[in-house]
Amino acid sequence: MKNSLLIGRLAGIRIFLHWTFLLLLSFIVLAEVRRGSSTGTVLASAGFVLALFACVVLHELGHSLMARRFGIGTRSITLLPIGGITAPERIPEKPRQELLVALAGPTLNVLLALVLYLFVAPVGAFEGIGLSHGTVGPGFLTALFWVNVMLVVFNAIPAFPMDGGRVLLALLALRLGRPKATAIAAGLGKLIAVGFVFYGLFNSPFLVFIGIFVYFGAYAENVTVQHRELLRDFTVGHAMITNYLTLAPTDSVQDAANTLLAGSDQDLIVLGQGKAVGVLTRPLLMAALRGNCLTTAVAEVMSREFDTVEISDSLAKVYARAQRQPNAFYPVLENHRLRGIIDQGNLTEFLTIRAALSH
Incomplete structure (x- = not known):
């Protein structure tokens, strides 16, 4: 992706950081400074954002490693303020493969949440999830636990091309074939995306960006699949x-x-x-x-x-x-x-x- 910085490789996959992510990090740090927060709290807030996106990288890595099992490589993973984008070399051809690839990312978040739960549950950290006093302790880990829970819940929404939408597509494709299944999943994804935008206009601007991303992602992938179907019998x-x-x-x-x-x-x-x-x-x-x-x-x-x-x-x-x-x-x-x-x-x-x- 253009305007992205290569920050390393994980399992042989290039990890990029989009420049807008740095804007998000700067905004969070500036907001803490303007509130008069201590240096420790500012660093803890910045560290939490980095930890959050580490969870996103692991989520995308789950997709990539499952795809690799089916002979599908991944060119890169790019981090954006709205999450991560994986660039596979191709789309899984079999619905069962697509189903397993779609489920692999959220499954990794479930495992991370379970590991974090083992650390925070014994100390009763669920009463507060704030990052108080700039410490990386139970509150920090509890917040990270809920981040992984929310990543699982949010990705379960059947808004193609999100994970829930891809699961829906794979299940439909088992009966209807990929072109028709993609058209149905993309149509539902665009409908949900419009709902995100309208709700976000009055409640959360962040949801507006999510809605726009989902709408155009669904549209673009549906067009690609329909085009590939038109070309299927030609050399x-x-x-x-x-x-x-x-x-x-x-x-x-x-x-x-x-x-x-x-x-x-x-x-x-x-x-x-x-x-x-x-x-x-x-x-x-x-x-x-x-x-x-x-x-x-x-x-x-x-x-x-x-x-x-x-x-x-x-x-x-x-x-x-x-x-x-x-x-x-x-x-x-x-x-x-x-x-x-x-x-x-x-x-x-x-x-x-x-x-x-x-x-």
């Missing part, structure tokens, strides 16, 4: 562009600029002996032009690191891959030879045509 060969422009490694940057002007392509493939050896993207070309490198060979400014797809690859899987890469552009290969290209633009055009034909 890359059905949608690739076969009329494309190419360059040779020895062509100059000026030649590349002229080629770009001659067609509608935004990115150009560099061919050497009939094979794709590089990609000259529009940003790379513009950078070379700004550097007045008109006579420089394309081989010196092109990117030699680029993703490719096979002509027989599933179009639905390539679409899902392209969704994670802005301005996706892939040379299409068959037996290591270039056969075409596929990018976000012609994927969208193919989808538009399939959607029109399906009605």
Whole structure:
């Protein structure tokens, strides 16, 4: 996610901190200072926020590790003021797998709550959950206990794409199939999200942000699933562009600029002996032009690191891959030879045509 700081790795998964999280932490510290709280109380409050988000990380890690059992990797976990966002490499294909992945996060919070209960119950700490006198003691641990309880309760709400909504989707998908189940779960999620927004406008602004996040999350995932269903029976060969422009490694940057002007392509493939050896993207070309490198060979400014797809690859899987890469552009290969290209633009055009034909 953009505007996020990499703070470490856990179980091989990158953990990012969004810049808005720092605003939240600063706001809490400033509020305590303005109330005249002691340094110990300020530090305890900041520490509690960090502990709270550690619980969120563990929640998201529960999802990730369960997904890993089914061969699904996780690219990253990002911490936001409203919680955590896990970025899986793909969506579980089987409803049972999705059900277990959805339940894994809340289950970890249940385990954390049970462990904390063992510490706070014997000392009667449930009478007050404040962070008094800046100490990290029973009050701190009790508050953390209730945080985990609330994370379980809140995530149980069947508002897709929250965990409760994903559980509902998985159960519906066992009977109805994923596309129809997603449409139902997303519709319910958007309805609940609207309820969050209206209630939050008069009671809690924080719920407004939650509602907006849930609404657009449900909408985006439903669109993605419906699109993948439209592409399910097609391969890359059905949608690739076969009329494309190419360059040779020895062509100059000026030649590349002229080629770009001659067609509608935004990115150009560099061919050497009939094979794709590089990609000259529009940003790379513009950078070379700004550097007045008109006579420089394309081989010196092109990117030699680029993703490719096979002509027989599933179009639905390539679409899902392209969704994670802005301005996706892939040379299409068959037996290591270039056969075409596929990018976000012609994927969208193919989808538009399939959607029109399906009605």
